[in-house]
Amino acid sequence: MTPRPTVRIVLADDERMVRSALRAILSAEPDLEVVGEAATGAEAVSVVRERRPDVVLMDVRMPEIDGIRATEQILATLSDPPRIVVVTTFENDSYVYDALRAGAAGFLLKRAEADALVQAVRLVSHTDTLLFPAAVRSLAAEHARAYPAPPPWVARLTCRESEVLRLMAQGLTNAEIARRMEVGPATVKSHVAAVLAKTGTRDRTQAVIAAYEAGFMNAR
Amino acid sequence: MTPRPTVRIVLADDERMVRSALRAILSAEPDLEVVGEAATGAEAVSVVRERRPDVVLMDVRMPEIDGIRATEQILATLSDPPRIVVVTTFENDSYVYDALRAGAAGFLLKRAEADALVQAVRLVSHTDTLLFPAAVRSLAAEHARAYPAPPPWVARLTCRESEVLRLMAQGLTNAEIARRMEVGPATVKSHVAAVLAKTGTRDRTQAVIAAYEAGFMNAR
DNA sequence: ATCCGTCTCCCCCTGACGGCGGAGGGGCCC
DNA sequence: GGGCCCCTCCGCCGTCAGGGGGAGACGGAT
Structure with a gap:
């Protein structure tokens, strides 16, 4: 594979444990670098503003401002904004829809394997061509309901x-x-x-x- | 990163050029192996049935049976079916919705960079935790229309x-x-x-x- | 030349709908 | 106790909607 440039990452999660777990996984990869952490949505916005990462792993539930709002604000205020991957626990969270609408580039489950996490970050860092289902399947089902086969x-x-x-x-x-x-x-x-x-x-x-x-x- | 097992891939596209291009890109990776090709939807079904790949790259437009139908048939008839990534040219194709509903694990644009393609195949081969927007964004917008803020x-x-x-x-x-x-x-x-x-x-x-x-x- | 489908319009009749105004009982809050 | 809201009902009356009948004109298909 071609040599990859370093991917700069910011972690936003209110639980310290989660942040260090993610940091441990990501830092093991030579081409990934965690350049900042945030414990609240507001903090995430300012950290991203000053560190200018390529990718943000954004928790949904956070104090003050939730991950969705933070995503909106980051995308609205920064030119050349980072790719934001929303992280949550359950894929059936209605957050999924809001996250997508807010402009999140990806959607990651906390139970994802380390390997998948790493690859996902690499992939999202420079492309926007793939999408994965599970939660999206329900969206498609909805679409089918909205545009049913004409009777x-x-x-x-x-x-x-x-x-x-x-x-x-x-x-x-x-x-x-x-x-x-x-x-x-x-x-x-x-x-x-x-x-x-x-x-x-x-x-x-x-x-x-x-x-x-x-x-x-x-x-x- | 942990050593990866070889990912077995089947390519289904009616254009020989596209197939050899994909094969060239994927074969350059030591952990990826193209184990079969198909030029029609029907052929795709039978090739997948006998080669048992981990991942299928499935073109949408194909003679006889289109990629969506082929996807449905594969997922319906095989136990432990492969992950199927639907490949198309335009992300706004209404195929996207059908592909998702049919059970496609991913969605890939033909103009994707080689690097992204490789990573996407690796990622989809063993996970189902991430989703990417662009086309999905419109689905989310639809969702918002279907469930508007109650007057x-x-x-x-x-x-x-x-x-x-x-x-x-x-x-x-x-x-x-x-x-x-x-x-x-x-x-x-x-x-x-x-x-x-x-x-x-x-x-x-x-x-x-x-x-x-x-x-x-x-x-x- | 004939048939069929579509669009246009007509009359009559019934019944459902909706506006109007009113009224009694029960629960809740002050 | 006195409001206030909700639910429950009652007439009366005009309007509109739908059913059941047609009928004439035009166009395309056979």
Whole structure:
């Protein structure tokens, strides 16, 4: 493998034990260097600001400012910010989503093996091309729920019927839909009736529900 | 670092060029060994079945069966299946979501540097603790959209009003809600009126829309 | 030339919905 | 004791929504 430049690391965790354990693991590698430690979120922000590391291992639960907030602040205030890896104990923490949204580059479990930790730090230090599942799997499942396979009836709706359903699902009355579509109210009634028939619903409310459940409203 | 066991790898990509490029990069590492290649999804499944690799680098677009399907089949049919890393060109491919859902252990961009590729393969070969964003960031954003901060009116709904709204959003009529809640129809009407007032909507359809938009229906 | 699907519009009728105003009982807080 | 909120119900009444019927026009397919 090509010779690697030294990766500068800051550890942020409120437990001294955890910090020294991480430091011990990382310092054993010649190409990794722990250049700073922080015990609180606020401290993490200032330490990172002055040490300018390549990677930050950031605990989620910390006094004063939690790891998520600290991540946000670091990414918001520093140009050329470090890669921040959020460290936590349980992968099902809802923190995962917040961490990702906050801009964390990675997500690490405390029970990770030393070997994995080292490789993860190296990898995250200079790339952003890989992602690992477990917690992400649930996100994907959510995505599937938000954009489900369109039910058969979606395809059978005619152009106008789709328009009508979309407007129904915006809470418009038939009269309003008629004005919006520049047709007569009777026409709208016809289309609504067709929509109800094709969706297998009995009133506009159920039709709107079907539209939402079908992801009909998410597709812009 | 501790001595590593050899990682057995299968490459699945319909372009010979890509396969030999990957093989060249991976073979340069003493602890990585390419034990098989496949040019189609179907071939990938059978090659994996007979070579039993630790890691599969799986292209998304392939003839016959795409990488996602192949991933599903491999994970479904093999006990102790390999870690499958899906390889693609663009990180915003909607494939990402499908790949994750299919059970891919990782996600790799073709433009990844050789060094990152090697490290990623090593990492994925024996761990599942890290995840990387970019594409995942959008998933997190989606999550935020699916579970938005509840609008103020949610908190102001009384217990019964919440129940009524929930049943409204299941498409029930007032009479049905009355039966379900074991109260008189008039009571339901009162609650509905209160819901409409508090949500600032004018009819049940709009109220249901508000409920959906507020994520009111996602919270189980 | 004919059929079928789509879009447009019409009438009539029933029933559900929602606005209005009111009322009684129970619990909680001061 | 007196508010206050919540839950429970009661009419009355106008409106809108949906069901059941059509019907005419246009276009594409056969």
